[in-house]
Amino acid sequence: MxxxxxxxxxxxxxxxxxxxxxxxxxxxxxxxxxxxxxKIVFISDGIAHAAFGGIGLGYFLGFDPLLFGVGSAILTAIGIGMVSGRARISEDTAIGVFMATGMALGVMLLTLSEGYARDLYGYLFGNILAVxxxxxxxxxxxxxxxxxxxxxxxxxxxxxxxxxxxxxxxxxxxxxxxxxx
Incomplete structure (x- = not known):
């Protein structure tokens, strides 16, 4: 064994x-x-899902989706920090708004994209055996x-x-x- x-x-x-x-x-x-x-335990899930909007944008424009996803993740993290600091809303609320917006944008752009869409779950969840x-x-x-x-x-x-x-x-x-x- x-x-x-x-x-x-x-x-x-x-x-x-x-x-x-x-x-x-x-x-x-x-x-x-x-x-x-x-108390920002929701942040990793929120940023990962919000980065899906960047992946969709990269796919839609015909560029490397991963690069756009990383850029989107960084902008999302900065946006969450700025919005929750200035708007007097909780960080969980800001994270939820960015997450929903990014996911919706990603799904919309991927739907509008032409051609074959790769395994989109791989961008969200990954596969450690493919590293x-x-x-x-x-x-x-x-x-x-x-x-x-x-x-x-x-x-x-x-x-x-x-x-x-x-x-x-x-x-x-x-x-x-x-x-x-």
């Missing part, structure tokens, strides 16, 4: 999937703490950047997470830190 399980790692795609899973586990473990402390070595390098690089940022900004993130009013009182850029998070 153990030999059978270890035989799985004779395939390159299984080793790459394991490396991606391990790098993602470290990254999610670090980010997850701050996400829970700051490439370049994807693992990207995930690892992001993990290192996040590790570095959390090491440098540990005290600031801690203060922001537990007492943002105190953070503002001592001069921390709480809004900028929250947007970075």
């Amino acid at each position: 153990i030999e059978l399980q270890l035989d799985l790692f004779q395939y390159d795609f299984m080793r790459v999937a394991l490396a991606a899973g391990l790098a993602s586990a470290v990254l999610c473990g670090i980010i997850g703490i701050y996400v829970i402390l700051n 490439t070595v370049n994807d693992v390098l990207l995930i690892s690089a992001l993990t290192l950047v996040i590790l570095f940022l959390t090491y440098i900004l540990y005290k600031e993130f801690l203060i922001m997470s537990f007492d943002p009013v105190y953070g503002e009182a001592i001069g921390l850029p709480v809004k900028s830190l929250r947007l970075l998070l």
